[in-house]
Amino acid sequence: MKILKNISLQCLSVHIGSQILDHKPYERMLKTVSSIISKTKYKFKFIDLGGGMGISYSDKIKNLNYKKYNSAIRDFLKKHDTKIIFEPGRSIIGNTGTLISKIIYIKDGGAKKFVILDAAMNDLMRPALYGAVHKILPVNKSKNVSKNIYEFVGPICESTDKFVTLKKFQKLKEKDFIAICDVGAYGMSLSSNYNLRPKPVELLIKGRTIKIIKNRQKHKDII
Ligand SMILES: Cc1ncc(COP(=O)(O)O)c(C=O)c1O
Known part of the structure; x- marks a missing residue:
């Protein structure tokens, strides 16, 4: 004391x-x-x-x-x-972390298309918690620009399970990968197992070296 x-x-x-x-x-x-x-x-x-x-x-x-x-x-x-x-x-x-996510479904909502990702608000809470906007980039670039508005959302049944709405993004299809940028701070540390969703694998990349620093969670790890 x-x-x-x-x-x-x-x-x-x-x-x-x-x-x-x-x-x-x-x-x-x-x-x-x-x-x-x-x-x-x-x-x-x-x-x-x-x-x-x-x-x-x-x-x-x-x-x-x-x-x-x-x-x-x-x-x-x-x-x-x-x-x-x-x-x-x-x-x-902050800018050292990237959340890589796969498109599981693209839902047609008229003028807007809902790009449903396999990442959700439990993985990156900042947009749902305080309206933070993270840059989203396609993992494989193409010059094919979509005429649709894309709303990038998660698969959880919550109105706040969305990341960002973008115009003039490149054309996307199911199983494409996207990168949610700058998630190194208040990303994994704010993540949760909400909706019994296991957390993703965490990789540390240095040059050409890739190390698993946290294994992908399985359901049995959280039940
Ligand atoms: C006392 C204190 N120091 C440092 C930090 C780190 O803040 P930041 O990540 O904005 O640099 C925080 C975050 O809340 C804090 O409460």
């Missing part, structure tokens, strides 16, 4: 949120931390700035400007003799 008390007194920790793409909230955070240090006149050995650095989930959205965040931290360190700790999550692993 005494040790814990000593460590916590040496460190001031903040974490202002997640998926932050603007450097300005970080500048404001550093100003606030700076004024806390000045007011308390306490010498913290460490300042933990937390995580929250956002990533771009779409080609249209820019990444966080790390140069500007870095320069705000440098200005802060000119005033305070301390060591900085970060708690990055998504910014390190």
Whole structure:
């Protein structure tokens, strides 16, 4: 207990949120931390700035400007003799994960076609949980563009079991594979066995080396 008390007194920790793409909230955070240090006149050995650095989930959205965040931290360190700790999550692993899924059925819904995948909201919860949009790419590219609107959905009987609706996607057929991008953070860690759905196999790919890091679950593993 005494040790814990000593460590916590040496460190001031903040974490202002997640998926932050603007450097300005970080500048404001550093100003606030700076004024806390000045007011308390306490010498913290460490300042933990937390995580929250956002990533771009779409080609249209820019990444966080790390140069500007870095320069705000440098200005802060000119005033305070301390060591900085970060708690990055998504910014390190967000774009390293891809969910590969097979099309099990294409349902005709008039102007819209429902592309039913073998992946569902239990495998990637972010779209159902807070409306997150992930880029979807075809695994085998073709130049054949579909005139239909494609709604990519899972096979679970829930209105939220959908990923994204896209126009001008390449023509798809059953048994084609698609890749759901940037699922490295809050992907597998938020997944569940909802609807008794076993979790998929997890592969680690480095260059040409492929390793199974988690086996595909079987029903007997979850019952
Ligand atoms: C205290 C704390 N630190 C770090 C993180 C990681 O955040 P991110 O993945 O947005 O970088 C979280 C996420 O909720 C958090 O609560």
